[in-house]
Amino acid sequence: MGNHNNYPNPRENPYRLQAQPKEKNVPIDQQTTRIDFNANRICPSCGKIISLKHNFCKFCGVDLSGLRPMQDADRTMRELAKTALTDPNADVRKDAVDTLGDFGEYEVLGVLAYILLNDPDENVRKEAADELGDLHHIISLDILAKALKDRSPIVRKEAIEGLKKIKKKNKPEKREKPHELTAEKREEVEDKKESELVKEQQTEAENLIPADEAQKEPDSEEENEEEEEAERFEEIEREDDDYYRI
Structure with a gap:
């Protein structure tokens, strides 16, 4: 699970404030100095x-x-990673961790996970938790969850912030519910529904007109013209008859 010195006795209250020892030049674990990147890798999920x-x-x-x-x-x-893992000075390791995180590359996730669990200095572990949160990779959730049991409260707090960052970044987009639509969007939706309804009504009305009636309309116009022509002819004949009678 990492460096056991970083985790409290489970029978003790981990949240009880105690004087923290100075950890500027604490010896590095021998296993850390034996990490060979040409033969090994570090799991970013468990460290x-x-x-x-x-x-x-x-x-x-x-x-x-x-x-x-x-x-x-x-x-x-790679050189920065070795410095972050093995340099005897905690401030140097912390700066190396900060720089690794600034690169924004996922190759550093495993190194940061290992440092979060194993570095003897709480400030270095805190920096590792901060950088893991800023990288927003979902694989780091487990390692940050383990850091919630760290002896140092500043590390636990930063682990919580890291979990929050990753969860927020990887949260699926929320679809707007009807009651959450703005007034402008509601008006657009209503206008669209109304226009679609009008089109449907027009289509239904056109379908109700029989085909034979639609064809009769031009014929009825021709018949009206013929009737008017016949009436004018009859009127002319009546005028001629009246003329000859005189």
């Missing part, structure tokens, strides 16, 4: 060292095939 050949973590079972190991990083990043 354990595994073989570079493994695509699945043998400790937590997480699929790592989609994440590039530190071996694939450039030389500058």
